[in-house]
Amino acid sequence: MELVTEILVSFFLILAGLFGLVGSFGLIKLKDTMQRLHAPTKATTLGVGGVLIASILYFLLVEGGFSFHELLITLFLFLTAPISANFIAKTYIQARVSEDDVPATGTDFGWSVYDDPPLIEDERERGQDA
């Protein structure tokens, strides 16, 4: 039983280490900024997930206690990773991508990267017209 526990925890630790290393290596290996955005936001988040699973298993099976802290950290990281990736992509679009190259939004307003947000009074008038 002890051997099974050790193998399980070690497996998740090594998996997490490999995923984290791949994510950080992709950051220096890939050519373009938009390509580089993929590696850390996905692989490194998975790496942290592996570390947290290993931690849950270690404290559950070896130390004999269960805590919800790891689940909280996992939830927070998995919620915030897409948001920060979206922000970084917006930063790149504003710096390097021309407004003519992005597709039309299909609404009256342009991309939020280039245009100011619509004023509240305009929205209200639009609601009355409709």
Next chain:
Amino acid sequence: MITYALFFAFACFGLGLLFNLWRIATGPESADRILALDTMVINIISLLILYGIWQGTAVYYEASMLVAMVGFVSTVAYCRFVLRGDIIE
């Protein structure tokens, strides 16, 4: 066996931190630097939790939770500063 796996994971995430430092130093876009900083924060969270496993205490969860929150807020603040020239408009 867990000890050796822990050392392997420590080495992997430490090497990852060096890679991130290289990307921060070379750029070339500011988006690259923000991305490298964000990845650095995630790697440091992993290192903190690994250190907690190594020491066998649950104290480091609070620390890594705080690092995660501060890292997210700083990434968003940095991006907003580059995007709009101001953090809170």
